[in-house]
Amino acid sequence: MSLMTFTSEKPGMKIVFYHPNGQKYFSYMNGLPGSIEFRSYPYFRRLLGYHKGDNQRIALRLTNKLPKRADVAIYGLAPFDLNVLLLPLQKLFYNSKIIYHTSFPYHNTGRFFAWFAPIFRLIIRKYVDCIVCTPPTLMSDLKVVYPDVRIEGIDHHIPDILERQSNEVFYDVGFIGEKSFKKGFDRFLYLAKRYTDLKFIVLGSGIISEELPENIIDLGYVPRSDIFSYMQKTRIVLLPSRKVQGWEELYSMVVVEAIKCNCQVYASDHVGPRFLFRRHYHKMVLVPDEDYSWQNLKLGFEENMAENGDDFSHYSAEELNSKWLSIFCFK
Numbered sequence: 001m002s003l004m005t006f007t008s009e010k011p012g013m014k015i016v017f018y019h020p021n022g023q024k025y026f027s028y029m030n031g032l033p034g035s036i037e038f039r040s041y042p043y044f045r046r047l048l049g050y051h052k053g054d055n056q057r058i059a060l061r062l063t064n065k066l067p068k069r070a071d072v073a074i075y076g077l078a079p080f081d082l083n084v085l086l087l088p089l090q091k092l093f094y095n096s097k098i099i100y101h102t103s104f105p106y107h108n109t110g111r112f113f114a115w116f117a118p119i120f121r122l123i124i125r126k127y128v129d130c131i132v133c134t135p136p137t138l139m140s141d142l143k144v145v146y147p148d149v150r151i152e153g154i155d156h157h158i159p160d161i162l163e164r165q166s167n168e169v170f171y172d173v174g175f176i177g178e179k180s181f182k183k184g185f186d187r188f189l190y191l192a193k194r195y196t197d198l199k200f201i202v203l204g205s206g207i208i209s210e211e212l213p214e215n216i217i218d219l220g221y222v223p224r225s226d227i228f229s230y231m232q233k234t235r236i237v238l239l240p241s242r243k244v245q246g247w248e249e250l251y252s253m254v255v256v257e258a259i260k261c262n263c264q265v266y267a268s269d270h271v272g273p274r275f276l277f278r279r280h281y282h283k284m285v286l287v288p289d290e291d292y293s294w295q296n297l298k299l300g301f302e303e304n305m306a307e308n309g310d311d312f313s314h315y316s317a318e319e320l321n322s323k324w325l326s327i328f329c330f331k
Contacts, residue, residue, distance in 0.1 A: 019076035179206025184240030
């Protein structure tokens with residue numbers, strides 16, 4: 001399959017991006033030529049809600065979630081999401097060129113919905129013109145599952161304003177994310193109790209069942225725009241995630257953001273951090289995903305890491321939009 005040709009000179013190119021967090025993660029795409037609209041698509045969730053009695057303005061809500069006319073339609077779907085059934089409608093009614101965006105590596109399994117997995121893969125093969133994956137390392141796995149579909153890799157966008165403004169440090173170790181089992185908050189808590197002479201900070205939502213030690217400052221949920229100022233004052237950021245059924249740490253934007261703020265990062269050896277380690281190995285430590293390794297972790301502090309000069313051009317809006325255009329313009 002191939003995408004019809006689009007160029008920056010073509011007037012009126014319309015892109016619709018169906019993604020539950022499209023505006024949050026892909027707002028930089030507003031810089032593309034033409035127009036882009038971000039839409040959520042919990043169509044079947046709304047439909048099921050109707051049967052449960054949630055029928056207030058249900059017809060209007062469902063209509064607003066249906067496919068819309070576009071030159072290019074990008075669908076961010078997890079495998080094996082029922083909303084994949086909207087792709088044939090997008091193709092048949094509007095003849096859109098369809099791009100499937102995914103960040104999940106588990107496409108070659110049916111353990112979630114065994115009966116639906118073959119249908120999902122068939123629809124992707126038949127109606128999708130290109131698969132775009134984040135992180136790019138998923139390309140090799142996706143090519144095994146979808147050998148007849150074009151596959152491209154793309155990074156997430158990281159703002160340009162994150163560079164540390166000074167060497168002033170207030171916190172030794174930080175945890176950024178949901179305070180949950182799969183995110184490894186208990187591992188972070190163990191280290192805080194072990195390193196009582198260090199100052200720990202937590203930025204993230206979640207309920208804690210036990211009293212935190214005195215060397216932890218828990219700020220709870222912090223708006224994304226404010227997180228960076230705390231990163232810039234922290235030496236080390238931990239990402240002690242656990243791999244559970246159907247999930248592991250994928251493209252963690254926190255890793256890149258922390259490194260750009262000149263923090264050291266200790267992360268579980270999952271597919272996302274492993275990919276980022278190739279680029280930022282001098283500022284990252286990959287830790288085996290096991291309690292023993294995290295509990296016995298030795299935290300070290302390096303000074304003057306800014307001199308290493310990381311290349312962050314991969315994450316710039318200009319670079320990413322250029323990549324998207326090359327995908328749209330493929331003949």
